[in-house]
Amino acid sequence: MSGLRLTGVGLVLGGGDTAVTAIDGVDLAVAPGETVAVVGPSGSGKSSLLAVSGALREPTSGTVEINGLTTTPLSDRALTTLRRDHVGYVFQQANLFAALTVREQLLIPRHVSGRITAADRARAAELLAAVGLEHRAGHRPHQLSGGERQRAALARALMAGPAVLLVDEPTSALDRAGSARIAELIAARTREAECATLIVTHDHDILEYADRVRELRDGRLT
Ligand SMILES: Nc1ncnc2c1ncn2[C@@H]1O[C@H](COP(=O)(O)OP(=O)(O)OP(=O)(O)O)[C@@H](O)[C@H]1O
Numbered sequence: 001m002s003g004l005r006l007t008g009v010g011l012v013l014g015g016g017d018t019a020v021t022a023i024d025g026v027d028l029a030v031a032p033g034e035t036v037a038v039v040g041p042s043g044s045g046k047s048s049l050l051a052v053s054g055a056l057r058e059p060t061s062g063t064v065e066i067n068g069l070t071t072t073p074l075s076d077r078a079l080t081t082l083r084r085d086h087v088g089y090v091f092q093q094a095n096l097f098a099a100l101t102v103r104e105q106l107l108i109p110r111h112v113s114g115r116i117t118a119a120d121r122a123r124a125a126e127l128l129a130a131v132g133l134e135h136r137a138g139h140r141p142h143q144l145s146g147g148e149r150q151r152a153a154l155a156r157a158l159m160a161g162p163a164v165l166l167v168d169e170p171t172s173a174l175d176r177a178g179s180a181r182i183a184e185l186i187a188a189r190t191r192e193a194e195c196a197t198l199i200v201t202h203d204h205d206i207l208e209y210a211d212r213v214r215e216l217r218d219g220r221l222t
Pocket residue numbers: 013014015018019020021022040041042043044045046047048049
């Protein structure tokens with residue numbers, strides 16, 4: 001299927017005496033245009049779930065399908081292409097490049113895979129307007145607020161038109177109003193771009209913006 005599908009996914013981290021089952025028999029499907037939130041306490045496996053969902057970690061068992069493509073067994077090169085072409089990531093610290101302006105954060109990855117076209121520039125401008133940052137396009141990350149950085153990271157993640165959008169604790173650095181704004185924006189862009197969005201969070205305030213909410217406890221989805 002398009003979107004994201006996890007079937008019987010398990011992930012064991014470490015080995016020997018310190019081996020931990022971080023994810024245990026997880027079945028989860030996220031359809032295009034849908035936002036699913038997974039909520040769970042610290043250590044419940046949220047980051048691990050995102051890592052296997054985004055083909056950043058190979059599951060110990062089960063299968064992960066991203067936009068109809070199964071992630072195992074694939075070469076490192078094929079995985080890199082899969083991640084680049086099909087997955088957008090918005091991680092906790094926004095991971096913006098300190099030296100680049102907001103506009104460049106969106107355009108430089110295009111440059112790496114070829115020339116920046118007029119269509120790329122138009123798309124970047126459209127996405128920055130959609131996240132309310134057109135007036136900050138020439139700013140660098142240290143000149144932005146926490147919420148603005150998250151919105152820049154969201155726009156960058158959407159630049160390649162990913163089939164799957166993975167979001168880790170989008171609101172950890174934000175106040176309540178900022179949290180609501182980014183959560184609303186993620187859900188709206190998800191519908192608009194018809195990507196399958198998985199958000200992991202412990203922030204219950206943002207759950208109202210998700211189409212579905214699942215709970216993670218000790219690596220198991222309930
Ligand atoms: N390299 C590792 N070796 C062994 N166990 C690990 C390793 N990395 C993480 N773990 C354990 O796996 C479990 C899941 O970790 P994970 O980071 O996915 O949880 P989380 O829900 O994202 O936590 P938090 O909200 O605190 O970031 C935790 O119990 C953690 O202690």
